[in-house]
Amino acid sequence: MGVIQKQPAFDRVPALFIMVPILLNLKSNIELNMSTRLSTQANLGTFDHKKEKVAVMRSNMELLLLQSTIIGASVGLLSSVLSLIPSSGPTLGVWRFAEQSVLLLAAGLGCTLLGSAIIGVLICGTVSISHVLGIDPDNIGTPLASSFGDMSTLLILSLVSSVLITQISTLWPLLTVALALALMALLFRVVRSNEHMAHHVGEGWIPLLYAAATSSIAGIIVEKCADRYPALPALVPVMNGIGGNIGTVFASRLSTSLHRASRRNPHAFSASEHNLVMCILLFINLPVQLGFLAVHRVTDTQLQVTLGFVLVYVAATIIHGLAMLLLGRLACTFLWSKGYDPDDYVNPFITGTGDMLGT
Secondary structure (H helix, E strand, C coil), X not given: CCCHHHCHHHHHCXXXXXXXXXXXXXXXXXXXXXXHHHHHHHXXXXXXXXXXXXXXXXXXXXXXXXXXXXHHHHHHHHHHHHCCCCCCCCCCCHHHHHHHHHHHHHHHHHHHHHHHHHHHHHHHHHHHHHHHCCCCHHHCHHHHHHHHHHHHHHHHHHHHHHHHXXXXXXXXXXXXXXXXXXXXXXXXXXXXXXXXXXXHCXXXXXXXXXXXXXXXXHXXXXXXXXXXXXXXXXXXXXHHHHHHHHHHHHHHHXXXXXXXXXXXXXXXXXXXXXXXXHHHHHHHHHHHHHHHHHHHHHHCCCCCCCHXXXXXXXXXXXXXXXXXXXXXXXHHHHHHHCCCCHHHHHHHHHHHHHHHHHC
C-alpha cells in the first residue's frame, strides 16, 4: 500500500483511498464464501463427476462476478459521496466532481471484475486439484483466497486507476461503467435462471455490510493509536488476518460437516473431532505469529521486542484465535438451526469481528 499510494491516480483522486479498505473487505468476503461453497460441494462428492463439477464451478463463478459488480458499483458510489465531506483540500467543481465520480465507478467495477475473475479461477483450480489429490479443500481454499485476494485487489486497483486517470477527460471511463453495468444485468439474468444459485443473489449481504462496518471502525482505531504505538499498524493486520484465517478454515469444515449430516453421510465429523481440529488450529496459530514477530523484529529495528511484549502478544493471539474458533462454531450451529447456509453467512461475521476484536 505504501508504494501504491504514491501512484499519480491516488494523488489526483484522493477519494481512491476511501475505496481501498471497504473494497478489500467486501471483495475478500465474497471470494471466501465462494471458496467455502466449492469446498463443501467437493466434500459432498459433487466433484467426483466431471459434468457436475464444471456446472458447479461455472455457476459459482457467475455468482461471484455478479456480486463483484454490485460491490464495485456500490463502493464507487459511496466513495464519491464521502469525497464531498469538507476537507483541507481544494473544493471540487461540479464538472470535476462528475469526472471523479465516473472514474471511481469505473475503477471500482474494473478492479472487482478483474480481481474476482482471477481469484475465482484460482479458487476453482485449488479446490479441484485438492480434491483430486485427496486433500481437504476446506484447509486450503479459504486461506488462499484471503491471502491472494487482498494483494491482487491492491495491484489491480492501482493498474486500473492508473490507466483510467490518463483518460479522465474522455468517454472511456463512462464507457467502462456502461459495459460493466450491462455485464451485471446479463449476469443477474443468468444467475436468477439457475435454480441452484438463484437464492444466493439476495443472501449474505447483511454479514458483508457488518464486516465492512466493523473493519472500518478497526481501521479508525489503528489510525488514532498509530502515533502512540508506531508498531501497531504493522502488527494488527497480521494478527487479525491469521486469526481470521483459522476461524474461516474451521467454519468451512463445520459447514461441510453440517451438509454431510443433513444427507446422512457417514463421513460427517463428530463433536470430539471438531474439538481436536480447534486445538490443532489454535496451536498452528502460535508458531506462525511468533515467526512473523521474529521476522518483523529483524526488518524493523525500531520494534522493541522484550520478554514482556512477547508474552502479551502471545496471550493476545491465543485469545483472538480462540475467540474466532468459538465464534465460527457458534455461528455455524446457530445459522444452520435457523435454516441459513453457513457458506453464505459465517465468513464475514468472523473476519469483521476478528478485525474489531484483534485491534
